[in-house]
Amino acid sequence: MTRVALLISGGGSNMLRLVEAMQAEGFARPVLVASNDPEAxxxxxxAALGIPVAAVDHRSFGKDRAGFEAELLKPILAAQPDVLCLAGFMRVLTPDFVRRFEGRMLNIHPSLLPKYPGLHTHQRALDAGDTxxxxxxxQVTAELDAGPILGQARVPVLAGDTADTLAARVLGQEHRLYPAVLRRFVAxxxxxxxxx
Incomplete structure (x- = not known):
């Protein structure tokens, strides 16, 4: 069975949807959830769902991204994942790290790429007058938010939307889209x- 490791930085709502889908449907097995923040x-x-967890605090490495990634790689490689899912992981990974998992690392981004790579996507969509x-x-490549697109989900921008209200509606679609794409990807x- 396909082994999946997941990287998070916060509450992990996308990670939970992915894990729930894998555990309920059996199309893959979550083998690790790792974070750059021990308090995530x-x-x-x-851990409550029985998945091994690991944390490597990026702050203790300062600007040494390679050093942070070397430590992060230890639990990832020990878990022997076939696929790596970034699920709200808020660190930009170096090209060396990306190359190691090229073709088998996925990310979810809260915009309709190629529009609005990077941060503040919802405010940027509102500022542009998008409907x-x-x-x-x-798929993750060395260029930020620029890898081959596997799936997209759309929501209308409503009159009176703020970045927060738009983000909440988009998040609901993220929870539908990511498990559906992962299911197809492992197949x-x-x-x-x-x-x-």
Missing amino acids: AGLAKA QAGCTVH GDRSLLQLG
Whole structure:
């Protein structure tokens, strides 16, 4: 069975949806949840579901990204994942790290890529007057938020939306999209999935 490791930085809501789908449907097995923040609330949630967890505090490495990644790699490699899912992992990974998992690392991003890579995606969509927003699951490459797109889900931008109200609606779609794309990905399907 496909072994999946997940990287988080916070509450882990996308990680939980992925784990729930894997455990309920049996299309893959979650073997590790790791974080760059030992206080990340998602770690306790993963541990409560019986998944091994690990934390490597990026702050103790200062600007030494390679040193941080070397430590982060230890529990990841020990878990022997076939696929790595970034689920709200808020660190930019170096090209060396990405190359190690190229073709088998996924990320979810809260915009309709290629629009709005990086941060503040919902405010940027509002500022641009967009009528639609959404989220994208893509393969991770060395260029930020630029890898092959595997799935997208759309939501309408409503009159009176704020970045927070739009983010909440997009998050609901993230929770639908990411498990659906992962299910297809482990089955070898790289075609584009469009939701809503």
